[in-house]
Amino acid sequence: xxxxxYFEKSDLIPAVVQEQGTGIVLMLAYMNRESLQKTVDTGYxxxxxxxxxxxxxxxxxxxxxxxxxxxxxxxxxxTLLVTVIQTxxxxxxxxxxxxxxxxxxx
Numbered sequence: 001x002x003x004x005x006y007f008e009k010s011d012l013i014p015a016v017v018q019e020q021g022t023g024i025v026l027m028l029a030y031m032n033r034e035s036l037q038k039t040v041d042t043g044y045x046x047x048x049x050x051x052x053x054x055x056x057x058x059x060x061x062x063x064x065x066x067x068x069x070x071x072x073x074x075x076x077x078x079t080l081l082v083t084v085i086q087t088x089x090x091x092x093x094x095x096x097x098x099x100x101x102x103x104x105x106x
Contacts, residue, residue: 001040003033005077012048015080017090019097020069026090027098029058031080043068045082064088 006013012030019026029047031039035055038046045058045066059065066084073080091098 003036006036006073006080007033009078012050013078013080015045015047015082017045017066017082017084019086019090020083024097025099026066026084026086026096036080039068039071039082045084058090059087062088064090066090 012032013036015029015031017026017029018024029045030050031046032048032055035046035048038055038057042057045068047056047058048054049056065087066082067087068082068084070083071080072083086096089096091100
């Protein structure tokens with residue numbers, strides 16, 4: 001699989017992670033070529049941490065794994081939608097989804 005088409009605009013591509021069945025958006029993370037290839041090869045999500053400048057396998061330490069069901073690119077090939085089966089919480093706070101804060105609320 002040629003992944004170059006997804007990295008023509010940037011070395012990182014945003015990946016929106018959505019839960020199969022519920023359609024809940026769990027998180028947004030970034031992938032580089034290597035993490036996308038590892039995701040394709042292993043069937044589990046791998047991302048690139050911009051703050052740590054390294055690859056990370058979602059759930060490797062917590063056990064809250066994301067099994068990939070489907071991956072789609074948007075019409076411009078600059079964003080991915082990754083549908084997963086989520087084990088445990090997706091958010092590092094322990095919440096099921098990272099999107100739980102309503103704007104304007106603390």
